[in-house]
Amino acid sequence: MADAPLAKSLAAPAPASAEEAPLYVPRKQIYPQAVKGRFRTIKWVVLAIALGIYYFLPFIRWDRGPNAPDQAILVDLANGRFYFFFIEIWPQEVYYLTGLLVLASLVLFLMNAVAGRVWCGYLCPQTVWTDLFYAVERLIEGDRRERMKKAKEKWTLEILAQKVLKHSIWILIAWWTGGAWVLYFADAPTLVKELATFQAPAMAYIWIGILTFTTYTLAGFMREQVCTYMCPWPRIQAALTDEYALNVTYRYDRGEPRGSVKKAEVLRKQGLPAGDCVDCVQCVAVCPTGVDIRKGLQLDCIQCGLCIDACDSVMTKIGRPTGLIAYDTDMNVQARIEGKPEVRRIVRPRTILYAGLIALVGIVMIAALAMRQNIDLNVMHDRNPIFVRLSDGSIRNAYTIRMANKHLEERRYTLNVEGLDGARLDIVGGRIDQDGQPILSVGPDQTLEMRVLVTAAGDAPASSTDLRFILTDLASGETARARDHFKAP
Amino acid sequence: MAHDTHEQIDAVTGVSTTGHSWDEIQELNNPLPRWWLWSFYATIVWAIAYCIAYPAWPLVSSYTTGVFGWHSREAIVQDLDALKAQRSGMTTKLAQASLDEIRQDPELFAFARAQGKAAFGDNCAGCHGAGGAGAKGYPNLNDDDWLWGGSLQEIEQTIRFGARASLDKGHQGTMPAFGRDGMLKRQELSQVSDFVRSLSGLPVEKGANIAGGAKIFADNCAACHGDKGQGNRELGAPNLSDQIWLYGSDKVVIMDGLWNGRGSVMPAWNDRLDDTTIKALTLYVNSLGGAQPH
Numbered sequence: 001m002a003d004a005p006l007a008k009s010l011a012a013p014a015p016a017s018a019e020e021a022p023l024y025v026p027r028k029q030i031y032p033q034a035v036k037g038r039f040r041t042i043k044w045v046v047l048a049i050a051l052g053i054y055y056f057l058p059f060i061r062w063d064r065g066p067n068a069p070d071q072a073i074l075v076d077l078a079n080g081r082f083y084f085f086f087i088e089i090w091p092q093e094v095y096y097l098t099g100l101l102v103l104a105s106l107v108l109f110l111m112n113a114v115a116g117r118v119w120c121g122y123l124c125p126q127t128v129w130t131d132l133f134y135a136v137e138r139l140i141e142g143d144r145r146e147r148m149k150k151a152k153e154k155w156t157l158e159i160l161a162q163k164v165l166k167h168s169i170w171i172l173i174a175w176w177t178g179g180a181w182v183l184y185f186a187d188a189p190t191l192v193k194e195l196a197t198f199q200a201p202a203m204a205y206i207w208i209g210i211l212t213f214t215t216y217t218l219a220g221f222m223r224e225q226v227c228t229y230m231c232p233w234p235r236i237q238a239a240l241t242d243e244y245a246l247n248v249t250y251r252y253d254r255g256e257p258r259g260s261v262k263k264a265e266v267l268r269k270q271g272l273p274a275g276d277c278v279d280c281v282q283c284v285a286v287c288p289t290g291v292d293i294r295k296g297l298q299l300d301c302i303q304c305g306l307c308i309d310a311c312d313s314v315m316t317k318i319g320r321p322t323g324l325i326a327y328d329t330d331m332n333v334q335a336r337i338e339g340k341p342e343v344r345r346i347v348r349p350r351t352i353l354y355a356g357l358i359a360l361v362g363i364v365m366i367a368a369l370a371m372r373q374n375i376d377l378n379v380m381h382d383r384n385p386i387f388v389r390l391s392d393g394s395i396r397n398a399y400t401i402r403m404a405n406k407h408l409e410e411r412r413y414t415l416n417v418e419g420l421d422g423a424r425l426d427i428v429g430g431r432i433d434q435d436g437q438p439i440l441s442v443g444p445d446q447t448l449e450m451r452v453l454v455t456a457a458g459d460a461p462a463s464s465t466d467l468r469f470i471l472t473d474l475a476s477g478e479t480a481r482a483r484d485h486f487k488a489p
Numbered sequence: 490m491a492h493d494t495h496e497q498i499d500a501v502t503g504v505s506t507t508g509h510s511w512d513e514i515q516e517l518n519n520p521l522p523r524w525w526l527w528s529f530y531a532t533i534v535w536a537i538a539y540c541i542a543y544p545a546w547p548l549v550s551s552y553t554t555g556v557f558g559w560h561s562r563e564a565i566v567q568d569l570d571a572l573k574a575q576r577s578g579m580t581t582k583l584a585q586a587s588l589d590e591i592r593q594d595p596e597l598f599a600f601a602r603a604q605g606k607a608a609f610g611d612n613c614a615g616c617h618g619a620g621g622a623g624a625k626g627y628p629n630l631n632d633d634d635w636l637w638g639g640s641l642q643e644i645e646q647t648i649r650f651g652a653r654a655s656l657d658k659g660h661q662g663t664m665p666a667f668g669r670d671g672m673l674k675r676q677e678l679s680q681v682s683d684f685v686r687s688l689s690g691l692p693v694e695k696g697a698n699i700a701g702g703a704k705i706f707a708d709n710c711a712a713c714h715g716d717k718g719q720g721n722r723e724l725g726a727p728n729l730s731d732q733i734w735l736y737g738s739d740k741v742v743i744m745d746g747l748w749n750g751r752g753s754v755m756p757a758w759n760d761r762l763d764d765t766t767i768k769a770l771t772l773y774v775n776s777l778g779g780a781q782p783h
Contacts, residue, residue, distance in 0.1 A: 024502070384620030388631040388778060391731035398631065398778050428776045429598045441595075449599065453778050 029151065030224060030290040032134060033144035033282075037309025046122045047131055055176065058183035064088075067408045067444035075185050081445070087369065088445075090406065092376075099365045103358060110354040112237055114346055115246040115327060120233065121304035126226050129177070129219035130288065133170055140166045144285055170220050171212065178211030224289035228300050238299065244345050248303045249328040250283075250294040253336045261318050276320045283307035283325060293325055375413070376404035377471040377480040379452075386487045395488045396455040403450070403471060403480075405442035411473055413440045415452065418468040420486050422457035439474070454486060461488050584765045588641040591772060598772065605773025608766050612758065613774075621777045625736055626753050631778045634733040636725045643722070645771040651757035652725060659757055662713070662724035668748030673709065681705045682743040688718040688730045691738055 062072040062085055069076065074083040082089040082097075089096050111118045120127060140162050141147050150159055182204045183191055194200035195208075218226055227234065255277035259267070267274035277294065284292050286307060291300045293307045305327070312322040332342045382398040390396055405411050414437050417425050428451040430438035442448040454467065465486040472479050497506045499517055509516040521529075540546065543555040554560075573580070579600045583591065591597045610619065616627045623629035628636060637647045637660050650659025667673040673681070683693040684702025693699065707716065713726040720728030727735055736742050736751070758767060 382620060384618060385622035385629070385631055388622075388629065389732055390632055391634040391728065391733050393732035396632075396778065428778070429592065429595060448595075451602075451776060451778075 027225065028290060030288065031144045031147045031151075032288045032290075032306075033285040033310075034138055035286040035306050035309045035313075037306075037312055039305030039309050043122060043131065043304065043306075047128050050123065050125075050128050051132070055180045058180065058188035062086075065408050069187060071187055073184060074187070077185060088406065088408075090404070093372075096365065096369070099361060099368075103361050103365070106354055106358045106361065108233075109240060110351060110358065112240055113242070113245055113350045113354055116241060116248075117234070117237055117301075117303040120227065120237075120302040121248075124302075126218060126231070127288075127302060127304065129173075129215060130223050132173065133219040133223075134288065136169050136173070137166055140169070167220075171216055174212040174215035174219070175208065177215045178208035181211050182207050224300070224302075227289060227302050234299050242350060243329060243331045244343070244348055244350075246327040246329060247297055248293060248301065248305055248308060248325065249330065249333065250277075250296070250325050251323070251328060251333055251336075252294070253333050255294065255324055276315065276324050278314065278318060280314055282310040282314050286310040297330065372406075373478070373480055374406040375411070375471060375473055375478055375480045376402075376406070376447075377469060377482045378402045378404075379469050379482040379484045381484050381487070387489065389489075390455065394455055394457065395461070396453055397486050399452045399454065399469075399484060401450050401452050401469065401471075401482075402447055403440060403442050404447045405444065407444065409444050411442055411475060413442065414438065414472050414474060415440060416470045416472070417454055418470060419466050420454065420456055420461060423486070424455040424457065426453040426455070427451070428453065440471075456486065456488065461486060463488055580765060583768060588645065588768060588771060591768070592641065598776075601769045601772040602776055604766070605769035605771070605776075608762070608770050609773055612762065613770070616755075621774065628735060629733070630774050632733055633778075634728060634731055635722065636727060636735075638722045639775070641771055641775050644774050645767060647755065648762075648767055648770055648774075649757060649759040652755040653752055654754055654757040660725050662726065663752030664713075664726075664746060664750045666748065666750035667709065668744075669750070673705065673747070677701075677705050678744055678747045679740075681710065682740050682747065685710075685718065685729050685743055686738065686740065689732060689738075694740075 057073055058071065060072040061070050062083075063070055064083070068081075068088070069083060071083065072085050074081075076083065080091045087096075108119055137147070141150060150162075153159065179195065186204070191200060191204065195204065222230075252275075254275065256275040257273065258275050258277040258279045261278055264274040264276075264278070281292075283294065284290070284307075286309070287293070287301075288304060288306065289300045289302055291298055293301065308323075308325045308327075311325040315322045315324055329343075332344070335342055378401065380400045380402075382400070386397070388396045388398070401415070403413065415425065415427065417423055425438070427438045427440065430440060430450065433439045440448065440450060452469075465488075467484050467486050469482045469484065470479055471481075497508065497515075498504070499506050499515060502517060504517045504519060507516045507518045540553070541555065542557045543559055544552055544561075545555065546553045579597070582597055583601055583604070586594070586597060591601050609617075609621070613621070617623050617630055618627075621630035628634075633639065635643070637643060637652060647660065652660045653663060665672065668675065668678055680698045680702035682702070683697035684699050684706050687693050687699055687702075706714075706718070710718075713721055713724050714729055715721055715726075718729035720726050720730075734742075736746060758770075762770070
């Protein structure tokens with residue numbers, strides 16, 4: 001080919017300089033080392049509580065009487081009800097859920113303002129399940145060094161057996177995770193029985209399958225990549241935080257310059273500056289996301305505090321004070337270097353604002369819940385015909401009313417109409433009691449639709465008159481109101 | 490364009506190149522991920538299997554039916570059967586209960602009304618309107634003026650056999666064409682029209698001969714419409730003393746009726762609708778608002 005020499009000359013490899021390094025970094029497999037200490041203990045306790053709640057909550061019973069399920073927390077999609085202990089929510093009241101989500105995000109912001117990524121380090125499901133999966137891995141395949149060694153070795157029967165065992169336990173945990181999820185959507189003991197005898201609805205098996213798969217892949221394989229690449233919270237968190245927020249911090253004012261224990265002793269004797277960091281890299285070895293905390297705050301760091309435990313144990317061994325890595329702020333590290341006093345302000349406008357908002361939303365929600373109507377009334381005017389002239393010349397309008405009885409027993413109501421003097425109210429199919437008052441009886445936790453006729457007395461009223469429908473609970477006197485119009489020619 | 494058999498690595502991305510180079514731009518060798526490629530092959534296999542299993546390809550006068558023998562029409566029939574089976578409890582109750590029993594059972598009444606509403610939309614709305622408001626010549630079913638009676642039994646009768654639909658069954662009785670057939674003169678029709686308007690308090694022309702009209706009415710109209718114009722449901726003769734006018738209350742409209750006669754027809758539904766549907770329709774129409782007081 002004619003242009004071959006030119007192409008060849010152009011295809012000569014360009015010199016690889018620092019500026020032209022590859023744009024993508026391949027993932028490094030992380031083998032976190034076991035660690036003991038204060039924060040590890042906190043993490044185990046949080047893990048036990050969080051998973052305990054998740055796995056066993058559907059089995060808690062809550063007696064609501066004969067007309068409602070007795071499961072404390074139940075999302076009853078088929079009947080459109082959400083039960084939460086003493087609260088029962090109908091689909092149109094989904095704003096309670098919105099309020100709960102608003103509250104949750106505000107609490108997240110407050111946690112962030114006080115101590116950075118507490119959520120990431122201790123509470124996030126991704127962290128909790130990954131922690132659990134690492135624990136299983138460590139139990140079967142050994143600690144960091146053994147696992148790294150095995151990863152390099154050729155597979156033996158022992159390694160294979162360990163892998164099979166590890167993945168089996170992982171899948172079992174993942175399966176239980178999916179299994180617990182579906183229990184929130186149906187009566188838990190019944191569903192467990194059905195699942196065991198393969199008589200559960202197909203949807204239950206599908207969801208268990210989906211969640212088994214996601215738990216297994218997210219906690220077993222993707223792990224810290226979820227936090228580093230997939231999760232939006234680290235980005236949002238970085239934008240929301242300020243200099244007062246406590247973070248897992250390497251106190252470089254104390255740690256630098258790094259060196260061996262012996263070298264540091266020699267330097268100290270000579271009165272020269274010597275840091276406490278002995279460069280043992282234990283903080284990196286225990287890190288579940290594989291970062292070096294000594295490089296400062298970074299996006300990959302979930303601030304679980306395990307490096308604090310690792311460093312503290314090393315400091316104890318070499319007889320130096322603990323807390324070389326601790327919950328601190330960069331601002332204070334800088335202040336200590338400059339000899340200025342430290343600043344610790346948990347109470348500051350930001351935290352006051354968040355706490356205030358949480359209190360406000362909480363009060364609004366509690367008030368809304370306390371004042372929640374147990375009856376609802378909706379009125380819809382007939383569209384065709386808008387009004388009817390009766391044989392005596394009077395005008396009548398027809399409406400469809402829908403009553404919702406949120407009580408868990410049958411209730412009886414009367415309906416009245418206000419706004420049109422002397423108007424007559426007829427309920428099609430309504431029962432009439434002795435006083436000539438129509439009685440509407442609505443079943444427990446049900447709605448009832450009725451056709452209602454309002455007839456204006458005497459002369460034709462104005463072309464549009466405001467009307468108020470009032471539904472009164474005969475037992476409690478509770479009322480529900482709805483507005484509509486009376487139309488005339 | 491040229492080929493170079495030596496594998497070359499692009500410095501910036503660290504990816505090997507294909508050796509293709511255009512104006513110093515090199516093509517990187519980024520093959521499709523295996524999982525993607527295998528998914529793609531799997532969809533092809535799936536598509537072939539689907540074409541074999543299900544109806545897929547059009548032929549000249551037919552189509553490939555597929556080895557499963559699946560048929561969309563049969564699937565719909567199955568769905569409808571399942572729906573019928575699901576409703577059968579209420580439908581059976583509806584079929585067995587009498588009209589008055591259904592009226593007393595709120596749950597069954599609501600079910601009947603819902604079914605009746607659907608049937609009304611399918612069969613009746615064409616003339617009576619979607620909400621039963623009627624039109625000129627087609628009665629409004631929401632009011633309390635009934636040509637043939639507004640009780641459950643009377644409404645059922647009207648739906649089953651219609652009005653003036655056949656000579657042997659159902660409602661009969663037509664308004665004769667007094668003018669066209671020469672029974673009354675134009676002058677007399679005018680007088681009786683004024684009288685009829687006065688029955689319901691409508692204003693009449695100055696100098697109208699009401700007394701003359703009353704005499705003509707008594708001689709010619711009272712037999713069907715009653716001596717006070719109160720109507721007769723046996724014959725479907727409208728009440729002329731109330732505020733509701735099937736065709737209108739203008740003198741010219743009344744004159745037109747007197748001249749040409751009236752006799753609008755409602756078809757009989759007995760042979761077109763099943764008993765349960767007629768029952769549901771009866772209850773629905775009755776509940777529109779014109780129900781006679783219990």
